[in-house]
Amino acid sequence: MRRIVFLCLSGLASCLLISTVVLAGGRNPADFPLRVHIFSHNGVSHYYDSSLELVDGEGRANLYENGEPRAFDYSYRCESRLMNSIGYETYMARWKKQGKTLELLQPVTGKTCELKIDLKEAVAYHKHKGSVVEESAAKFKEWMVRHQYDPEHGMNLPVSTPQAKSDEADTQ
Secondary structure, eight states: OHHHHHHHHHHHHHHHHHHHHHHTTTOOGGGOOEEEEEEEEEEEEEEETTEEEEEEEEEEEEEEETTEEEEEEEEEEESSOOOOOOTTOOEEEEEEETTTEEEEEOTTTOOEEEEEEEEOSSEEEEEETTEEEEEEHHHHHHHHHHTTOBGGGTBOSOOOOHHHHHHHHHHO
16 A cells, blocks of 8 residues: 555656646756746737747846845847746746846746846845835845745745734834
8 A cells, every 4th residue: 555655656746847847848947046036028029920930128027046136127039928927936047148148948838038137236126016116135135034935945925924024014
């Protein structure tokens, strides 16, 4: 009986691992250690013979690297449409050219998107009343710690802790 349970659990774990790779288009997610939260973008779709060939545009996002948030503006070229991050979710990314170009993995299609970036110094973006606003990266990092938000380590949903509730009540 134990052997059957073990085999079933092993099979389930293998399926989950394979499905992650399939969703990433056969690319290894471990090759994309950085996380990017896209707040806004605009784009133009280019077609050739009734087929989408590429999409390009610009936008604003946060980069999470080594536990630190950092705002950046970007221009992009993708083979498929780029979408804003939903909630606090992030895209997997890696440096193509350190400090200048990021390669973003689009999970459903497995295609990549090249972002030419302009990193901001000591600033992070966040949404406030529907608008993208800047705040100090240190202040945003404090919020991340209070809410146990760390997208680089799979913690993609902020947690409402007693300390976070107390801090938010003090600011109101």
